[in-house]
Amino acid sequence: MRLSDGARSAVRRLVWGLPGGGAIHSRLRAIQLLREYRRRRERYEAICRARGYVYSWERSVEAIRGRLAQRGWKPVERRLGEVHTFAVIPRYGWHDHLYDELAHLGPVTEFDYRAFGYDVFRDFGAGTEEGRRRRREMNERLLATLADAHAQRPVDWVFVYAHGVEVSRATIAGITETLGLPTVNMCLDDKQSWEGIWMGDHRAGQVDISSAFDVSWTSARVACGWYLAEGARPLYLPEGCNPGVYQPLDVPQDLDVSFIGAAYGFRRRAVEFLRRHGASVAVFGDGWGTRPVWGRDAVEVMCRSRINLGMGGIGFAEDLTNVKTRDFEVPCAGGGVYLTSFNSDLAQHFDVGREILCYRNRDEMLELIRYYLARPEECRAIARRARLRSLAEHRWLHRFAAICGVLGVLPEEAPGL
Helix, strand or coil: CCCCHHHHHHHHHHHHHCCCHHHHHHHHHHHHHHHHHHHHHHHHHHHHHHHCCCCCHHHHHHHHHHHHHHCCCCCCCCCCCCCCEEEECCCCHHHHHHHHHHCCCCCEEEECHHHHCCCCCCCHHHCCHHHHHHHHHHHHHHHHHHHHHHHHCCCCEEEECCCCCCCCHHHHHHHHHHCCCCEEEEECCHHHHCCCCECCCCECCCCCCHHHCCEEEECCHHHHHHHHHCCCCEEECCCCECCCCCCCCCCCCCEEEEEECCCCCCHHHHHHHHHHCCCCEEEECCCCCCCCCCHHHHHHHHHHEEEEECCCEECCEEEEECCCCHHHHHHHHCCCEEEEECCCCHHHCCCECCCEEEECCHHHHHHHHHHHHCCHHHHHHHHHHHHHHHHHHCEHHHHHHHHHHHHCCCCCCCCCC
């Protein structure tokens, strides 16, 4: 039996009123998230098996190029520094780092809907008719801005970091049909934001808009099959880092362990576990009673810390992991060693044990903290190797250049990287 919204709210209030109600609520949310994720995973696995779909980079590249050629797109191969990007990226939080790295490709025409007074939460995600009207209005402005930018200087690719809650499938189809430009969308949280609420024309996640894009960039390998089943052309690429921000600072390492991030879900219990067992953990972010840190302040904390703690769980689910932006930002900063949840995707990009450290449960987390705090030289050596790997392979620029290589806008092995 499915509970109504009012009934769910009543149950939530009841649970929160019980002793330890917050922890109970978190565990119930984790169970719900895992149940939904597993149901979706198994459904798409069955579809892919029945249709013979198996993701590979090479097959997706072939499909992408075939689609572009079919509509007559003939890319002009540029040099690094000459690529004109039309970027649909709202300037929330860390998104400035994307713009910083896109600028290394060449000129960037920015479409930040926030600059026009739109808000994803107040307007688009509100589920109201007025919110849907505002969304349509914003999408029309997006198309007009792109057409004007392309007329002034040919756009080489359209890069979108958004969900169906913001962009309409019809908008993306309009770009490909009227201008023919290659379109790329990036999603970094497919495991929990795949579907979403109804927006009046389609759902708010990636599920209904993905096939309209030429390329769907996902940071979850498991989701590549989901995209294939929906008729899209996925490419698996993880997040990256901006070395202009994340770099070593000459500060004393006066923190044993630090964690940067809000106190929600399982995170508070994990920190309490470490502290009960004698670990000194400094926390920074909303909900801890401490200040949030961003930009240089965050880098300073990373460099002051002997061990930078990561928690790779999604939402309330500690055991459901995904690659995260901090998995590349912390190693790039080159401060203390990075210790985070083991994730098979992340293990594709760093040498676990030599460049980063990973745990599978809280006991391993504690044991690794104790072991490496007693061995500061090993910590520093691991952190140095991680920074070198990050600079060589894990900038956002590396990801953008890889996509542009697929599109034919840059050579597949872009020089100067």
